Amino acid sequence: MSWIVQQLWLVPALPFLAAGVLALTPRRHRRSAAGLAIGALTASLVLAGGAFAATLGQAGPDGFRAVVNFTWLETGAHAVRLGWVLDPLGAAMLVMVSFVGLLIFIYSVGYMAHDDNFTRFFCFLSLFAGAMLGVVIANSLLLLFICWELVGLASYLLIGFWFQKPEAAAAAKKAFITTRVGDLGLFVGMIWLYSAADTLVFYENGQGCLEQGMVTRLVATTAVAGMTLSTAISLLVLLGAMGKSGQFPLHVWLPDAMEGPTPVSALIHAATMVAAGVFLVARMFPLFAAQPDGATGESPALQAVTWLGAFTAVFAALIAVAQTDIKRILAYSTVSQLGYMFLGLGTGGVAVGMFHLLTHAFFKALLFLGAGSVIHGCHEEQDIRRLGGLRRTMPVTFATYAVGMMALAGVPLLFSGFWSKDEILHAAQGWKPSPWPFYLGVLGAGLTAFYMTRQMIFVFFGPNRTCARTHAAALTPHESPPVMTVPLAFLAICAVVLGFFGTPAWPWLQTYLEARPADLTAFDVSRLFAVGVLGLMVLSTAVVAAGLALGWWLYGRRPITDPAATDALELAQPGLFRLLHGKFHVDELYEATVVRWHAAWATLGELLDRWLWGGVVLLVHGLALGLAWTSRLLDEYVVNGGFDTACRRLVRGGRHMAGLATGKPQSYLRGLAAATAALALLLLWGGCR
Amino acid sequence: MTPLERYLVVAALLFGVGLAGALTRRNAILVLAGIELMLTAANLNVVAFWRHGGHGDATAGVMFVLFIIAVAAAETAVGLALIISIYRHRRTTHLDEVDTLKG
Amino acid sequence: MVDTLDQLFIRAGRGVVDWAPEPARPWLAAFLAAATITAVFAGLFALTTWLERKGLARIQNRPGPNRVGPFGLLQPVADGLKMLTKEDIRPRSADQWIHFLAPLLKVVPVLLAYSVIPFGRNLVALNLDAGLLFFFAVGSITEIAVFMAGWGSRNKYSLLGAMRAIAQLISYEMPLVLSALTVVLVTGTLSLPAIVDSQAGWHGGWLARWHVFTPWGLAAFALFMTAATAKTNRAPFDLPEGESEIIAGHLVEYSGFKYALFFMGEYLSLFAISAVGITLFLGGWRAPVAFLDWVPSYAWFAVKLLACVAWFIWLRGTVPRLRADQLMNFAWKFLLPLALVANLAAMLWQVTANWQFAGATLWRWVLVGALILVPYQRLGRALLGGRTEAPRRYRFAE
């Protein structure tokens, strides 16, 4: 247990500390705030690098894994244990998150220069970074869930950073609530797992819930509807992952999250947070992949992941084709790529999914930051129809954006996107249960190429349409300052370089993540030309070329000059274009069903509250009042009245009797004599005759 | 009328006169005198019964009357002392004026 | 012979009574007795008035009444005539009834008292079982009479005199009764003839066993006689009639026959009380010594009676009058306690009666004597209140 593993908790702790300090610093210390945030993250990056180096050296039987656990909460017999773990999966994510985060921190110093809530922004960013790093190293599902919620909080705060804008506030609420729906699934799954496995720690020398002994026990018991317990829990965890990663039913919040500042979109909605869902599935992979020993074929959970991923990929790609906002196109592209990652996980396992996640993180961050510098340059203009012709005015942004676009589209050989997508398609091709995910994957790749070229042409080629805006004087777009363009360059380089680590010829990353047999680790170009691999590469290249050509043909030949001009695709397919532009009206669907249903429930509740409970309260109130009144009346007239009259009569009677006591002894004597005589009379002639 | 009844009737009449006096006279002393009369009537009754009412304990009647006489003497002494002290405070012996114990 | 002489009167009386018809016999006997008693004592009254005036005179070194009859013997008749012929004044504002009844109530009870006194051997008008009690009961009526006299005459001084007289009478009744009680204690009976019989027998064969010859008897007799003088308002205690005080006290408004009646009542009560004294202490009609026993019983009684009268007259002549408060203190603080002591002495005498050893009687005398004398000396000293008598300086009358 090396020093680095012991101190691994510092990686998330430093950004948290920075967030705490920044929260207290007054707004005017802008420079020191940025410095503190960036410093903390660089420290974390160094530590992450150290940890990564540690994992490289010693490859254990199933890869390097070092665990530190401690008891957090002791309640009688039960003890809730937390802890952190260092393994290849975690190490890779650590490095990716802290490196990309650092670049985005530096970028946002320039981007947010004019904003007066500068320190607050960096405080939230540090908070987010800390939480994300926490998710990565967590060895217990509970600790993971805690950091997962913090990440959700950070995303809410960052989306709604410009809370003055109503749309931003609404978007933040939407994001938070939709992810909460997913988190609910994760939460129920967690509790179910705890009740079944009696521990939430992943790896604890044998007793951990992801270790073989516990997993076989979970698989053995059948939970609800014939599914094994592990499958049921995995599906619930998948629900959480869908929420956070914006998969099909719960993807609506991601496009609206673009209201937040662009570095936020880049960091959270491209690179890290959305990747958390995929990471969660990768972390819980043994549970997902668990099969009752007799069964064959894919485990139901992984089949679900695959189908979900494939469908979302195509679905999002279709919508992206018809969008006009530069960041929304990228948002839908992220949703689509996440679909691909799930597809990779479902068919190829952790290594395939993670490889695409890592590559996607870099080039998607690059694209977002590029869009950011475009918006920055064109004075907050986001509608691509009002952009155009920025090739000459923003050359660096154009160049880096082009690299990113080609990586995303999957231009062969040089760019990382091609290699990671190829791995997924290869795995999907070999997927036994059904060939359809492979076909959807190929279709998605083509669509991706098409909408990226559409966006490139609209934004960078054709005449510059910004000056057509009415009110502003001719605002000439200008290139972003170096503090923004340098990170772009770095990211572009990574987008290219990272691809080479996972090619079939030298699958280092896969072996690193899944500890494949030793022979595969050597560099061997010949594997490239294996029959299946080569054929697939040719197919995907053809598909990408087709997409590019279609894009250029539709938009490149006659770039539009009037922002109000109708879209070429719309001319071709007006109905389909409107459908796609309307995002399949999923929002309206939700609006119509969930929101109204909720509203109905709310009004019902309100009515219930007003009439039923109100009525009861009123009733009780009336009762009490009535009771009080009657008791007052009773007291007033019956008791007092009766009592007083009785007292008065008594007093009067008393006074009469007092009359008897005249004070004159003779009257007493008279009475006495008369009475005795009467008594004598009675006795003598009365009874005892 | 048997001799006994004669004595009893006389005693009753004496008692009645005594009571009438006690009830009607205003002066406290006379009320006391009335009471004395009643006591004498009672004594007369006792002796009459002792003498004529069958032989009973030979000395009972006499003893009884002796003690009554003694008590009557004590009572009169104290009564008159009271009357004198009342007179000294109220300057009057008229009973109907001494009625501060009125209810 | 002695017996016939002794029983002379009784036999005569019985003879007269036998002569009367049967139903009236008790009435006649009663009348006879009453008549003789009244006659005898009225006569004695007259004699005593003379005797007193003569006695006092001789004491005061003067001749006394000697004009009316030989040696003034008819003086009482003269006085009587004077009383009868004097005008009987009645104050206008006087309360007639009470004024008139007073002297009557003075005399009648005394005469009643005589009925129980045994003048001679079975020479007693009424031998009552509770004779002594009768005597005292009747004696107490005189107080009512004195009050009626004092109040009836509607005179401030007579009322004052009456109040003083009544106070004196009541105060001295207590010692009188208690000293008589000593004798009752010893003899155990209230009837006077029985008391006389209890004094029968002779000491050493010759001296009579009178009560007076016992220590307690002597003391009781002295007390009795003192109380008696006070009871009859005589001599040292004659405060009510004392001339120096309020002249005739409650008798101020009386004159003529009523005054005479009062006077007679006074003397009669004197005789009565001394008669009782004699019966109680001096052995009634018994002879003092054995060998003189033959003298008839009534004679002895008469002698003793005269002796007592002489004693009273002598007392009147010599002893100065007492002041009112001295009178009261003397009664309550001296006589009463001594009477109680006398009772105690009598009890002690009775208790030690059965001492047989030699000199028992002497020891008993010493013991009982001491029991009487010590309180006597202490009380006397207390009565003086620490004032010692100044040495007497005689000044002979020049």
Next chain:
Amino acid sequence: MDAAFSIFALLLLAGAVAAMSLRNLIHCALSLVVVFFSAAGLFLLLGAEFLSFAQVMVYVGAIAILIVFATLLTGSAGATTGALAFRPWLLGVGTAGWVTGVIVAAVLNGRPLPVEGKTAALPTVRQLGEALMTRYVLPLEVIGLLLTAALIGAVVLALREGGAGRGKEPRP
């Protein structure tokens, strides 16, 4: 025998009526004496000789004098006190009449006593003495105590409390 009884009874009732009705208090007191005497006489007739002498001695000798002294001390001697106002007077006499009526009625038609006739032997004074000293010794002691207490009480009550009563003219 009846003559004596009727004389005494007559004297008794007349005295009583006089005592209760005479205007002058002293006359009333003196008529009381007559009542006591006639009562003593009746006792004699009834053979209770010792009682009659005790009656005379105590009542006439002590109580009558007490009453007379009381009348003098309370200054109501000369005064002529009338009876109560008419209504209470009537009430008083009425009640007395009622009570007497009841008693006389009871006496007259009451059941005759089982044993009629005179008590055989009249007790002598000696027997009375012995009875007093044996059977009735406790009552005797108590009476002694009572009389002492009454004596002291009367004296204390009648003592002049520091001349409080002086000064004001006593009303009749």
